[in-house]
Amino acid sequence: MAERQMDAPATEQIYTLNLGPQHPSTHGVLRVLLDLDGEFIVKADPVIGYCHRGHEKMAENRLYKQFLPNTSRMDYLSGMLFNHGFVLAVERLTGIEAPERAKYIRVIVSELNRISSHLLWFGTYLMDLGGFTPFLYAFDDREHILDILDSVSGSRLTYSYCRFGGVCRDVDQAFVEMTRAFLKRMAGRWTDYEKLVSRNIIFINRTRRVGVIDRELARQYGVTGPNLRACGVAFDVRKAEPYEVYDRFDFDIPTGSRGDALDRYCVRFEEMRQSCRIIEQALDSLPGGRFLAPKIPQKIIPTKGEAYAAFESARGLAAFYLVSDGGSRPYRCHIRAPSFGNLNVLTEVLPDTMLADTISILGSIDVVIPEIDR
Amino acid sequence: MKVREIERSIADKFPDAIFKRDESGKTGALWSVAVPVSGVRGAAEAFETAGFFLETITALDFQDTFELVYHFNCYEAASRVAVRALVGHDQVPPSIFDIFRGAGWLEREIHDFFGIGFSGNPDMRPLLLPEDADYHPLRKNFGKVDSYHKREDIYG
Numbered sequence: 313m314a315e316r317q318m319d320a321p322a323t324e325q326i327y328t329l330n331l332g333p334q335h336p337s338t339h340g341v342l343r344v345l346l347d348l349d350g351e352f353i354v355k356a357d358p359v360i361g362y363c364h365r366g367h368e369k370m371a372e373n374r375l376y377k378q379f380l381p382n383t384s385r386m387d388y389l390s391g392m393l394f395n396h397g398f399v400l401a402v403e404r405l406t407g408i409e410a411p412e413r414a415k416y417i418r419v420i421v422s423e424l425n426r427i428s429s430h431l432l433w434f435g436t437y438l439m440d441l442g443g444f445t446p447f448l449y450a451f452d453d454r455e456h457i458l459d460i461l462d463s464v465s466g467s468r469l470t471y472s473y474c475r476f477g478g479v480c481r482d483v484d485q486a487f488v489e490m491t492r493a494f495l496k497r498m499a500g501r502w503t504d505y506e507k508l509v510s511r512n513i514i515f516i517n518r519t520r521r522v523g524v525i526d527r528e529l530a531r532q533y534g535v536t537g538p539n540l541r542a543c544g545v546a547f548d549v550r551k552a553e554p555y556e557v558y559d560r561f562d563f564d565i566p567t568g569s570r571g572d573a574l575d576r577y578c579v580r581f582e583e584m585r586q587s588c589r590i591i592e593q594a595l596d597s598l599p600g601g602r603f604l605a606p607k608i609p610q611k612i613i614p615t616k617g618e619a620y621a622a623f624e625s626a627r628g629l630a631a632f633y634l635v636s637d638g639g640s641r642p643y644r645c646h647i648r649a650p651s652f653g654n655l656n657v658l659t660e661v662l663p664d665t666m667l668a669d670t671i672s673i674l675g676s677i678d679v680v681i682p683e684i685d686r
Numbered sequence: 687m688k689v690r691e692i693e694r695s696i697a698d699k700f701p702d703a704i705f706k707r708d709e710s711g712k713t714g715a716l717w718s719v720a721v722p723v724s725g726v727r728g729a730a731e732a733f734e735t736a737g738f739f740l741e742t743i744t745a746l747d748f749q750d751t752f753e754l755v756y757h758f759n760c761y762e763a764a765s766r767v768a769v770r771a772l773v774g775h776d777q778v779p780p781s782i783f784d785i786f787r788g789a790g791w792l793e794r795e796i797h798d799f800f801g802i803g804f805s806g807n808p809d810m811r812p813l814l815l816p817e818d819a820d821y822h823p824l825r826k827n828f829g830k831v832d833s834y835h836k837r838e839d840i841y842g
Contacts, residue, residue, distance in 0.1 A: 361814035368799070369823050373830050404712050531739045533788035547761040616840050620714030620757070622741075622766070631714070633744055633755075637840050641832045644824075648742040648757075656791045685814055 326354060331670070333362050342655075342674075342681045348667060356662035356670075358655055363685040371645035376402050376612040377476065379645070383632075384470040386647065387683035389432055390626040392425035392461065392471045394683075399474040400555055401621035401632035405614040406476070411602045414478035415556045420491065420594045421461060421473060423587040427498075428457040429626035430584050437577070437675040438509060441518050446509050453501060460490045476612060478604030488595055495588050502585060510581065519573035523661055523673030526571055533660075534653035537628020538579045539677055543571035549624040561593045573676035580678070613640050627651050627678060647686055651679040688760045689716060689767065692736045699728050715757065718768035723779050726754070729769050730782040730789075733758045740786040741766065743793065745773075745800045747826045748837040752802060754779060772837075773802065781807035799824035 332343035341362035347355040367386060371379045383398040384391025396418055403410065410418075435450030458468045464483055465473035473479055509515055525535060527543045540547055546565045550558040566582035568575025614636040622631040628650030635644040654677050662670060696703065696719055705717045721729050733740075741757040756769040773779050781804035783790035793804040794813040801822035803810065812819050826834040 361812070361816070364814045366823055369829065372824075373832055404714075531737070532786060534739050534741060534786075545761050552762070553764045553766075617712070619712050620766075622714055629741065629759075631742070631757075633714075633742070633757075635746060635840065637833055637835055639833055643833060643835070643840065644744075644746050646742070646744040652791065653788050656788055660787070 329667070333359075341685075342679065344658075344662075344670075344674075346662075346667070346670070351666050351668070353662050353665055353667060353670065356659055358658060360655070360681060361685055363682040365682075365686070367686045368645055368647065371642050373641060375640055376614075376642065379642070380475075381470065381472045384472055385682070386649065386686055387625060387627065387630070387651070387680045388469055389429040389680055390425050391469060392421050392465075392473060393429075393623065393625045394630065395471055395474040396422050397621055397623040397625070397630055398632050399476055400623060401619050401634050402476050402612065402614075404621050405617070405619035405634050405636055406612055408477045408605060408608060410478045411605055412557075412599045413482075413601045414603050414605075416594050416598050417479050417483055417603060418474055419556055419558065419561075420483075420591050420598075421464065421471075421479075423590045423594075424457050424461060424491070424494075425471075426626045427584045427587050428454045428461075430580050430587075431457070433580065433626075433675075433678045434505075437678075438515070440671050440675040441515065443509070443512075443515070446505070449501075449504070449508070453498065456490075456494050456497065460487065460494060463487055463490065475604060475608075477608040478602070480604070482603040488598070491591060491595060495592055498584075498588055502581075505581070510578075516574060518669075518672050519577060519676065521570070522573045522669050523665065523676055524570065524572045525657060525661055529657060529660060530571070533657040535628070535657050536650050536653065537624070537626070538576055538583060539654050539657075540628065541565060542568035542575035542579045544569050549622050549629050553622065555621070555623060557594075558590075560597075561590045563587075563589050573672055576676045576678075611640055613638070622648070625650055627680065627683070628654060630683075647683075649683040649686065651681070651684045655679045655681075655684060688736050688738065688762055689765045692733060692738065692758075692767070693717070695732045695736065696729060699732060700725055713768070715766045715768040716764065718755075718770055720770045720772070723754075723771045723773050723777060726756070726769070726771050727780050727782055727785065730756070730785045733769075734785050736760070738765075740782075740789055740792070743789065743796060745796045745802060745824075746837075747800060747824065747834075748840075749826075749834055750836050751775065752777075752800065753837065754796075754802075778803045778805045780805055783807050798822070801825060 327348045329346045333341045343359040345357040383394040431450045431454040435447035438446040465471040563586045616638040618635045631648035633646040637643040707717045738758040738760045741759045744755045746753040752773040759766045798815045
């Protein structure tokens with residue numbers, strides 16, 4: 313980040329630039345109103361809501377199971393993780409317990425989804441920075457995950473695979489073999505990526521010391537996920553309040569130190585490897601038995617009260633907050649979307665950076681707008 | 687343990703407050719505490735000093751009142767707690783955007799959805815709704831409503 317020349321003549325002309333909502337590098341429908349003094353940003357005002365569909369209102373008018381397909385349409389890049397989170401919340405509300413095998417399957421598909429989300433971020437981020445090749449590599453690898461998830465859920469993006477008390481379909485030997493083949497393939501791919509990108513001098517110059525978020529700023533805005541871990545805070549819901557069977561697996565929480573775009577890159581990159589470790593252990597210890605608990609009622613009617621289930625989505629701490637009035641539909645359903653805080657913090661990160669860095673910073677925080685808009 | 691610290695300082699600030707503990711883990715929060723709406727800022731300041739972050743703010747609409755639910759968390763294992771405040775339908779709660787800067791947007795969202803204003807928040811433009819929106823979709827008198835209760839019907 314270049315320092316602004318303090319002795320430069322003061323300009324009175326502030327230029328307002330409208331970045332988005334259809335700019336190719338804003339990923340979805342994000343519009344940022346930028347006030348510019350030359351090349352420097354004076355003020356950044358993200359304008360969101362273009363993708364607001366009223367999911368929280370819809371939840372109040374639907375049976376619990378009817379809302380399940382909505383959940384993969386918020387953060388559409390980690391639909392499985394949101395399915396999983398919603399199912400966790402309803403299970404907490406009703407006391408339904410999923411069988412062991414289902415918990416393992418959920419962990420495997422969730423971690424696969426996390427890798428596919430990170431791979432998409434990796435590809436598009438590098439493309440924002442002007443490198444087209446990594447995009448093709450990443451999408452090639454991601455395609456394998458989509459095939460695997462497609463084989464069990466019948467869908468490539470909006471899975472709706474988790475069910476209250478389990479998952480909708482059992483995994484077979486072919487799934488296990490496909491997943492193992494994918495892990496084997498990826499083990500050789502990381503070094504390719506490193507050679508191609510991680511040590512590329514142009515890439516490093518465009519990300520090092522760019523868009524620094526320090527710990528205090530992250531805490532003020534409720535930044536979570538890889539963006540928080542890049543500041544050196546080892547906070548991950550999978551470790552802090554292990555849900556499902558995450559406490560049985562051996563994996564690390566990668567952290568950074570500077571909190572810049574390069575650190576965020578490194579953290580996500582390492583997370584993909586850790587997810588591979590989790591999947592491998594889960595496949596090794598995948599228990600037999602049922603994949604769906606018996607006697608789950610067709611119509612879920614929880615007792616009065618509330619439940620809150622937090623989970624680690626690909627972008628950070630996400631949560632479903634459900635209030636039940638004892639009826640068949642939620643009285644209130646609130647979704648804590650990690651990108652909300654991750655985008656909000658940009659109002660303080662962007663000022664005093666250069667316009668060209670904005671693209672790098674926006675890409676490095678990996679926001680998914682439909683999950684903020686809900 | 688930051689949770690112990692914060693419990694003490696909240697108990698000091700609000701001697702009458704009743705801590706509702708949740709052993710089952712169902713509500714995701716170790717405990718929740720109800721404070722008067724005038725005490726929201728005091729509570730938020732205590733959480734800020736103790737090193738917590740604001741996870742989310744939610745409102746609930748009941749026939750007799752609104753309820754604001756603040757979820758705070760810190761970077762330690764299982765440390766989420768909730769602060770709840772009843773806000774009358776015509777009351778304006780204080781903003782905490784200057785204590786937790788991330789609250790600014792959360793309050794704007796609640797204003798969008800419920801029409802609850804927050805005094806002191808300088809930016810109350812619609813966040814997720816169109817700029818000319820004059821409706822509040824999550825209020826129980828808007829659109830299709832499945833059920834509308836008094837607070838005691840659910841939490842009583």
